[in-house]
Amino acid sequence: DAQRDTRIDAIETRIVDCITTRRHKLSNTEITHQSYVIVEAKLASGAVGYGEASTLGGPRWSEESVEAIRANIDTYIAPVLIGQPALAFEANAMRMKKAVSRNSSARAAVESALYDAAGKTLDLPAAAFLGGQVRDRTEVLWALASGDAEQEIEEARAKLAAREHRRFKIKLGFHSPAEDMVRLRRIMSAMPDGTEMVVDVNQGWSEATAIRYLPELAELGVALIEQPLHPGQLAATARIAARSAIPIMTDEAAFTNQELVQNATAASGSVYSLKLVKSGGLQELKRAAGIAGAFGMELYGGCLLESGIGAAAHMAVFSTLPTLEWGCEHFGPRILKTDLTSAGLVYEDFHILMPSGPGLGIAVDRDVLRDATRKA
Ligand code: MUC
Ligand code: MG
Structure with a gap:
């Protein structure tokens, strides 16, 4: 039935910048704010799930920056998932891997949003x-x-x-x-x-x-x-x-x-x-x-x-x-x-x-x- 329909209608992204309570220093970078890409996955059920891609000091801790993550999700990852059932976790992970190489933070953020949205649709914790x-x-x-x-x-x-x-x-x-x-x-x-x-x-x-x-x-x-x-x-x-x-x-x-x-x-x-x-x-x-x-x-x-x-x-x-x-x-x-x-x-x-x-x-x-x- 429609209320339990996990088909993916939309995957939306935004960049957010959050101020930290103090300067955080690593050997190779230091930060005073954290930048994330927040992913919202919208399913036919009406459920909205959230995922997050975290970075540290731009493309420094790893090669992915929020700007690149967002562009690669919007341009290459979202299109291969629209219309697919969110519950097909393995198949969706395979689709993402086929669409982009590495980009691990981008793929994880999207997958997280799909687990969240599917769980909300079926009233189950993602851990289930x-x-x-x-x-x-x-x-x-x-x-x-x-x-x-x-x-x-x-x-x-x-x-x-x-x-x-x-x-x-x-x-x-x-x-x-x-x-x-x-x-x-x-x-x-x-x-x-x-x-x-x-x-x-x-x-x-x-x-x-x-x-x-x-x-x-x-x-x-x-x-x-x-x-x-x-x-x-x-x-x-x-x-x-x-x-x-x-x-x-x-x-x-x-x-x-x-x-x-x-x-x-x-x-x-x-x-x-x-x-x-x-x-x-x-x-x-x-x-x-x-x-x-x-x-x-x-x-x-x-x-x-x-x-x-x-x-x-x-x-x-x-x-x-x-x-x-x-x-x-x-x-x-x-x-x-x-x-x-x-x-x-x-x-x-x-x-x-x-x-x-x-x-x-x-x-x-x-x-x-x-x-x-x-x-x-
Ligand atoms: C890292 O390399 O572990 C995690 C905690 C922290 O203070 O820095 C990060 C990254
Ligand atoms: Mg470490």
């Missing part, structure tokens, strides 16, 4: 299409990334006191390694015993630098080292992983599942950061988790500072994974001055609760969305 929930919450880490140790200590203490976050990620690589070590030591000495710290170098180091600083990172009790070297330096990363007392996490080095297999066979890391921007869709993200797990890698729920829309799409998948050893880092909605959602994503006692309503289980704030939309 991915095997169903096996967890109702996951721990959520906070990233300290102003580069100023005293500010970062104050921020971490506030998160701890409010019982919002008790695990932290520290961005390295924009100062010299020696300066970063002083900063890291200062921050860690100010944290309660046992505070878990992840460091993300975002490709900022050479093998020699990593070798030199691994013992100090181990002595400080760092829990995880994320993407220390350039993604192309697989053998060098594997040599670091072999001599490191701390696990190495693969982030930018593995977007596709083929790249993940190459990393896993090279033994360049023992933890994998799962992100929609890399995998290119919800189903493919779930496959990535299976592949990493089969290679014996542990799983970490990565982010690219998504708003509540993108965070909810990740939760739809994360909630269905048999294992998620490292929890997640979807603090994005909290680093925006105003999130794009008004309900659905609940943070409670160091955790995110997995949304369970229809589709992505969130309510998009239409006023905020309109105000944040970039004028042509």
Whole structure:
């Protein structure tokens, strides 16, 4: 019947710019606002589903910019999906892959909107299409990334006191390694015993630098080292992983599942950061988790500072994974001055609760969305 008709009538896109609560610095870029492409999928049922493509500093963290993502969805992806049933998830993913190569963030945003819209049409959570929930919450880490140790200590203490976050990620690589070590030591000495710290170098180091600083990172009790070297330096990363007392996490080095297999066979890391921007869709993200797990890698729920829309799409998948050893880092909605959602994503006692309503289980704030939309 018409009310359950999941045929895709329209796929619409917009670019939004959201101001962050503070400057966020990575080894190779820094941001004061986050830019997203927001996708709305409109079905014959009348349901509207949302998806989000997140970027970080233009085409810098990855090769996709919001301008390119929007143009490629409008010009190449939307036309191959109009008229198709949203429920044909696999076939639609195949259509998108045939229409564009890579463009993983663009494909993931569209797929997310289709899961949301199909779920709303059938009154089912998106997770139901991915095997169903096996967890109702996951721990959520906070990233300290102003580069100023005293500010970062104050921020971490506030998160701890409010019982919002008790695990932290520290961005390295924009100062010299020696300066970063002083900063890291200062921050860690100010944290309660046992505070878990992840460091993300975002490709900022050479093998020699990593070798030199691994013992100090181990002595400080760092829990995880994320993407220390350039993604192309697989053998060098594997040599670091072999001599490191701390696990190495693969982030930018593995977007596709083929790249993940190459990393896993090279033994360049023992933890994998799962992100929609890399995998290119919800189903493919779930496959990535299976592949990493089969290679014996542990799983970490990565982010690219998504708003509540993108965070909810990740939760739809994360909630269905048999294992998620490292929890997640979807603090994005909290680093925006105003999130794009008004309900659905609940943070409670160091955790995110997995949304369970229809589709992505969130309510998009239409006023905020309109105000944040970039004028042509
Ligand atoms: C990254 O490389 O992990 C995610 C959290 C954060 O602070 O930066 C991003 C990207
Ligand atoms: Mg990273």
